[in-house]
Amino acid sequence: MIKAVNINKSYGALHVLRDVTLTIERGEVVSIVGASGAGKTTLLQILGTLDRADSGSIMYGDVDVTRLKERELARFRNEKIGFVFQAHHLLPEFTAVENVMIPALIRGDKPDDARRRASELLEHLHLADRALHKPAALSGGECQRVAVARALMNKPMVVLADEPSGNLDSQHALELHELFFTLRKELGQTFVIVTHNEELANMADRKITIRDGKNTE
Numbered sequence: 001m002i003k004a005v006n007i008n009k010s011y012g013a014l015h016v017l018r019d020v021t022l023t024i025e026r027g028e029v030v031s032i033v034g035a036s037g038a039g040k041t042t043l044l045q046i047l048g049t050l051d052r053a054d055s056g057s058i059m060y061g062d063v064d065v066t067r068l069k070e071r072e073l074a075r076f077r078n079e080k081i082g083f084v085f086q087a088h089h090l091l092p093e094f095t096a097v098e099n100v101m102i103p104a105l106i107r108g109d110k111p112d113d114a115r116r117r118a119s120e121l122l123e124h125l126h127l128a129d130r131a132l133h134k135p136a137a138l139s140g141g142e143c144q145r146v147a148v149a150r151a152l153m154n155k156p157m158v159v160l161a162d163e164p165s166g167n168l169d170s171q172h173a174l175e176l177h178e179l180f181f182t183l184r185k186e187l188g189q190t191f192v193i194v195t196h197n198e199e200l201a202n203m204a205d206r207k208i209t210i211r212d213g214k215n216t217e
Contacts, residue, residue: 001026001190002047002158007056009042016042017053018213024158029184029191031201034210040194041162043210047192048160049077060157078106082151086163088143090135096146097122097131103153114153121149124186125179141172148179158190165197177203 002024009017016039024030032040045051047058049065058065060080068076082103090099100118105111122131125145135143144164151159161180165173177200183189193200201207209216 001061003059004047005057005059007043007046007053007058009039009046009051009053015213017046017210020056020210020213020215022208022215024190024192026157026190027184027188028206029180029193029204030206030208031204032192032194032208032210033196033201036196038210039213040210043215044160044162044192044194048081048083049073078103079154080157082154082156082159084144084147084151084159084161084164086166088135088140088147090143090146090150092135095132095134096127096138096142096149099135099146100149100153103150107154118149118153121152122146125149139172140168141175144168144172144176145179148176148183152183152187152189158192161191161193161195163195164193165195165200173197174199 005021007017007020020043032043034040042051046053053066056066063076065073065076097115097118100121101111101114104114104117119128119131122128125148127142127145127149130138130142138146165176168176180191180193181203184191193204195201206217
């Protein structure tokens with residue numbers, strides 16, 4: 001489903017990624033691990049089209065996203081890729097359901113349709129009773145589940161998660177980890193997860209290690 005070929009990325013004299021080649025299949029949960037500074041987040045950002053590689057190609061199905069212009073790329077990212085970060089990045093002035101709606105509103109969906117879909121997702125993630133609460137009234141674990149619902153809003157091909165449980169205590173981290181696999185089972189959702197959490201990394205179908213700018217499995 002997703003194929004990256006010979007991805008290279010440098011920042012000045014620092015060669016962060018060296019000919020990284022990998023494939024992600026539909027419905028997989030794949031973890032990306034490695035030492036701090038190894039290039040894990042850089043790779044995730046390039047896979048997510050938030051940054052561009054210096055060379056190489058990234059195919060989503062039959063679409064080479066490295067060839068898309070900025071406006072095309074922004075639309076593709078909104079419709080095909082979901083993101084979950086270490087910090088939930090919820091907008092504090094909006095309720096949970098309003099935060100989840102945002103990707104659909106950006107896409108141009110009707111507000112009523114977006115609210116209906118967002119409400120269904122929050123119910124699916126056992127947050128229906130928190131839908132009208134703002135982030136300040138939610139626990140860290142609840143905020144991160146809202147962020148997962150937001151990532152799922154436009155039914156993306158893949159959800160990319162960067163240290164998603166890094167700010168959570170062990171119990172909430174475990175609940176989040178289990179949620180990813182539940183969503184894979186129930187929705188067929190694909191996940192690519194950068195993590196330092198060994199337990200989560202080892203739960204994945206495959207573990208990709210980044211070392212010295214190169215990837216191994």
